[in-house]
Amino acid sequence: MSALEDALKVKELVKKHTEWFRDSLPMIASENLISPMAMELLISDLHNRYAEGLPGKRYYQGNIYVDQIEEITTELAKKLFNVEYADVRPISGTNANQAVLFALTKPGDIITGPPLQGGAHISSAPFGAVGMRGLHKIEYPFDVEEMNIDVDLTAKLIKIVKPKLALFGMSVFLFPAPLKELQDAFQETGTTVWYDGAHVLGLIAGGEFQDPLREGAHVMSGSTHKTLPGPQRGLIVANPPGDEEKRAKFWKKIQRGVFPGVISNHHLHHMAALAVSLAEHIEFGKQYAQQIVKNAKALAQELYELGFKVLGEKNGFTKSHTILVDVVAQGGGRRVAEDLEKANIICNYNLLPYDDPKKPRNPSGIRLGVQELTRLGMKESEMKEVANFIKRVAMDKEDPTKVKEDVKEFKKEFNKIHYCFNEGAEAYKFFENLF
Template sequence: MDTDRRRVIEIVNLQNKWRREQCVNLIASESLMSPLAERLFVSDFEGRYNEHSGPERHYEGTKFSYEIEEICNELFRKNFITRYADVRPISGAIANLIIYAALTKPGDIIVGLGIPNGAHISHTRWGVAGIRGLKNVDVAFNVATMNIDVDKTVEIIKKASPKLVMLGASMFLFPEPIREIKEQINPKIKIIYDAAHVFGLVYNKVFQRPFDEGADIITSSTHKTFQGPQGGIIIGNYKLLHEDWKKIDTAIFPGTLSNTHIHRFPALAITALEMNKFGRAYAEQVVKNAKALGRALFDRGFKVLCPHLGFTESHQLILDVRKHGGGQYVAKQLARCNIICNKMALPQDSPHDATHNPSGIRLGVQELTRWGMKEPDMATVAEFWKRAMIDKEPTERIKYDIIAFKKKFNKILYCFNPQKALHELEKVG
């Protein structure tokens, strides 16, 4: 019993030290909250319930949880210039499920990217779309530009007559042609833009503006490039009909959720406030770093996709690593050196290869940016890659150098000054 207790504490300490102090983290879907957001993540809200929407709640004791939820909603309403935002979905996949529950019926068709082209599983029959009984049709994808082929996709949409078109992706290098698709399809078909990966860039207006370009609804996680607590969000275009938003509200509660994990709201509000103040500089540096890392890896002989397009316009890079042993092998080999990233299926992979040893690796630079790294540091990271995968230096030697390198980046940036903020916290208390 005592050893289990000790081990639990030890595991948390080991995790904190390893992933925060000793690794170069390139997982594209992860986030690092600011010290103040993290401090506010644990509070009495953690054990409370707050069912229903608006001021009418099913339990007493909810006046502060309602207020903090509303502060969050209002921050997102303001940023996206709309009346419709709801932070109750507990994750990005659940936000998509809520949309399906609200706006489709079992047997309906949805058009999405398809797994080989980077769709999230929740857009497919293997995920929550399948649980809702929806049928999938995939867009046409242009592998050379790693983007949707508009003409062929419009034809596919016209033929399939879907209820929804799910844009956005997990493999997401370039802004998608929302406007071009919207202008050519039946206006009754709703475009849902799943911004999970690029939400921090979209929020700070350095990627694309989904609502201006024709998306009806944005779904997202709140914890990838938007570096908040793990959770989900749904935002409606200001043009959305009130009756559609009502359906979404009902699909959230009582349809899909009871408890909405309200302890995340203070951290979410602080993250949004920090994004309002520091987010533009953060998001611009993320894209600069991604491009710089793409160039540095490419110059060292790695096959980074889309060199003719500057590699990326987001936080991500995609590499074809077949000649280095495939995505699974490369990800595991790099992890031995404390470089953390994940394997990725590429569009041309067979279903067998896609699951067993896909051709690709996906990288994201949002966390390195948060630690204060800039373009020259991306060359250092690329050099570690080369030493691991081309020079095949002993992993222990590379790991030693990575730990020394990471020591220089030990403060989380683009956030409120932690000392000042924590001092204020005590004063306010």
């Protein structure tokens, strides 16, 4: 194949991918659809440019408008999260986490955090960013029935190991972290509390789930493209402790952790798109977050009634956008996720708290997120239909390609995008124009 043919082949594959997702039920808990107005800014000239440092203190010329965009984006982030400080430069959630680690720890320090099989993200694993910073990670004990970290044992652990930094927040984040309950332990040990809100930023901003910075967390990082439906990017917000001087010093450390710590240029087209997404979430985030949680609960309840083993039953299955299902009886996480994919239902296989973390390729569970389906206008009644599609594939072992035809038909009614300035716009129209 010539180089041009390769390029055209990739273009064709992007088209096929786009059409596939238009015809599918995307249920990966870390994904979402960006709004049309934010999407437009991704293909602006900003994509071609560089900015290093902070507005007014750049290392390159050409940033007259970029500075204004960055100031507006930062102010929108502060407003949305009701905080004193925000940094909108990290280019992903992992990148934001690296900046926090760089700012607040030194190699050899102790960090505590949730266990991997309890839902922690790889950036907090010894083979991820935490390991790269040379930290010793000690995991919190996990309570499977609560589907949360064990509060009493964690309080004891913190008092014993006196971590420099205590991390909360997970990739399977069903229930709020017990920050208030652990306050005494943090006070006693002088530990800095860091909340990784990658998955739940949009819920937090919409007044759902929990309010970490008012429950004892000093700093919160996160991705801007999960329940906060913006461009692929990250941010850090903080309400640091202490008097004005101490707070400013804390924040300076975070900002130096971002640049020059872990980024150079910060992908300006994504920043402009983020400004739009933050503005949209200020306007529509509350209704969106409420509907996400209602939908997740409805899907969990329906799957449970159909006979699935949905985790977190004791606490109503979930308080977020995510649900976790043990599908050992249906053939295991991998088998079920692959069969669902053949039926155009896109989710991922997932470790459960009682799985061996050394065998992540063949776990017992699947993780389902409803934030994107909610963005497309689905409500509780549609969750019943989604649960039934899942049952037909996973439980009844119907031919997935047959179920796929019904999924495609069902999805036709749900390709309009909501909770944004172009309310009701066709979600995939923009892409059609590209090809």
